[in-house]
Amino acid sequence: MIQVFRGSLLFFTSDPLQDGDAAYQWIEDGLLWVGESGLIERVGAYEQLAGLLIEQQTEQQIQLLDYRGKILLPGFVDCHIHYPQTEMIAAYGTQLLDWLQTHTFPVESRFSDYDYGVSIAERFVTELLRNGTTTALVFGTVHPQSVEAFFSVAQQHRLRMIAGKVMMDRHAPESVLDTAETSYHESKALIEKWHGVDRLSYAVTPRFAPTSTPAQLHMAGRLLAEFPDVYLHTHLSENVDELAWVQSLFPDSEHYLDVYDQAGLLGSRSIFAHGIHLCDDECQRLASSDSVLAHCPSSNLFLGSGLFNLKKMDDYGIRVGIGSDVGGGSSFSAFDSLADAYKIQQLQHHNLDPFRALYLATLGGAKALSLDNKIGSFQPGMEADFIVMDPQATDFLAFRTAHCHNLKETLFVLNTLGDDRVIAATYILGQLAHQRDSHHVPQGE
Template identity: 60%
Template sequence: MGKRGFRAAILHCLADPAVAGDAAWEYFADGLLVVADGKVVAVGDYTDLMSSKSASNSIAACAVVDYRDKLIVPGFIDTHIHYPQTDMIGAYGAQLLDWLESYTFPEEAKFADESHARDVAERFLNELMRNGTTTALVFGTVHPQSVDAFFQAAQQRQLRMIAGKVLMDRNAPENLRDTAEQGYTESKAQIQRWHGKDRLLYAVTPRFAPTSSREQLDKAGELLQEFPDVYLHTHLAENEAEIAWVAELFPESENYLDVYEHSGLLGQRSVFAHGVHLCDSSCERLAATNSVVAHCPTSNLFLGSGLFPLRRLQQHGVRVGLGTDVGAGTSFSMLQTMGEAYKVQQLQGESLPALEALYLATLGGAKALSLDHCIGNFKAGKEADFVVLDLAATPLLASRTAQCRTIQETLFVLNTLADDRAVAATYILGEQAQFN
């Protein structure tokens, strides 16, 4: 594929704005993103890049797609989501443990049927693309075929996705339980089949401590030892009743996180969803092991789980990503998720600037998933996954963004008012994604 340019307002992060301030981001009011063979070649001011003095002949001569009334940002990165819960999003009236029993487990039982899994995987990926999400860390179900269906659909779309089969050998319906040995064997086969194939990566996925025996958690730790570049994906300290249950099930452990650490599950590619109720010692251990917490604001609010202490975790040095947590999360839109993250901080007397929220949803998410070498911003050589945002997607959005004086104001309005309607196009490896 020859070089192509995309002309638009362009915004991306180079570092964390909470640390680096204005040096953390670049904005080009009339910018050009140059792409070739699925990778970023250059990004900068349109006039500068296209001038004969500063541009190579190939850039100056490249075909240009004109999005001058739009804003281009890197593809959004969702660090925690459940594809089997697509059809139960918005299920009414329960907190975490009741919600699992009433809605989640019956829905996930349907994924024993691979044709059902394929159907949901296609619709799930369509929703991600429609909302501008180009990479996600994804739960499957206990059924290996649920992971096969997901990875097959993602591979066809050339997506960078991470997923895994759920491990769950107790405290769940019989038709959703495996055994410690079965979970190990099936996960190992999935790793060997899918991890590192095209843009796909595997996550060892115990649902959460209450539904895995110590033996199963230890077997998960064995997988991480055997395959040190795979991920660990689970839940942590989401709900106070859940935490009390973990204390009853694992009385020998100091706290919830210690249950996982005892089995060797902490590390650079270990992502723990929620972390709403963490003690200082847990924050210190997460930081010391370079582990990650995925902040899921719409889910925490919907289930009444609590308010995520973002600043506290950052002060401890814990890496944080942003997740939708569909189906407890109420939207596939990372724009809406950024807006809810702002509100969660407001309720705690803290602030979340729009550029920092964008960082969490792009480069911060890439760093959380140890993928910032290949995605997250528009540095030359990175994979060209990006989103074209329409600032006039609705009459209200058009009138409101017209009043904005800075890109920070515009971005905050997008986080507050925009949804999938604002996504004019999603590009995967420089090619526009097709979705229904």
């Protein structure tokens, strides 16, 4: 059945950094028209499309869902997150390297059990959808079963997801280690089984330089050479102790990024999480190789890693997406990430305006993942993954947004104060995948 959604539409067609107000479209009383395939067929103002709607309604079954007073936005794109860490989000402790040993590795060791992986993946997907995140770039664990479990669950929910098996062959407990050889063969088998199936894609996922031997990093590079359209997903320059460790482990490398560069891991489908403590040469090399950074504001504050310099990355022309980095990040909500991103830029005397912030969390994220021909905006032919935001989700939000004078103020308040309660509904390929208030069923006409 064709579904037509009426409400305020907000979506980006380019980056506000370059195009300012011309980068977004705001249709206060709009229609989003979704075909049976789950793809967007038409987008426009209600008054322009109402005639066509009435005409078509006589010919075929069309369901009209009325979300007037709410804002329809493309679903959030999370460019860096760990599904196995769902159960250890908000773990008390010190910084990255100690946190990995104390909390992360023991939890990840449980994912040799496929059924356990399925149960956590279900919980993880539920949280993503509750928070309006419809696509993510996801770390599994070292166990191939963890990725089997995740892809199976994502496939059942018809989600567009990218994930991969962690490659790590040193500096961690035996229960979460592979070898250069087994990591190659297991990753390859997963690519052959899952990459390009339905809405799923594969990311070659060496954890980070300290937990891979040079031989393993070269195996990762070999996989990228053999399968040019898979992704590369890893961590880069997050914590100062990590930096010093990388320098001691790879004395022949010029800097942290060079370790990955020497293994052939840079490119337009390579996403590096964090990138906080980068030198100019690293920035230049990221830009020239068209590699991507996933900025993870919540995690950077929670783990005390440092302040990401968005302006500097923009000046270098590096593509940036936003990641929650759960469980290093302490929230699944893109609103929390955007609120933290704003504060991180404030501490460096830079500004992150709400349009740019929402761009980064939607179309910017889709561009970061080279998926902007499929998701991240409302254009005919794109996949209808979207959210319904309620600016009056709570009494206090209703009060506060009533005091906003324009769209920019309202969006900034939502970015700063919003949480999962703002997500009234999440749609995947035009089908309802989450509804906050089960009593509220929007009435058609």
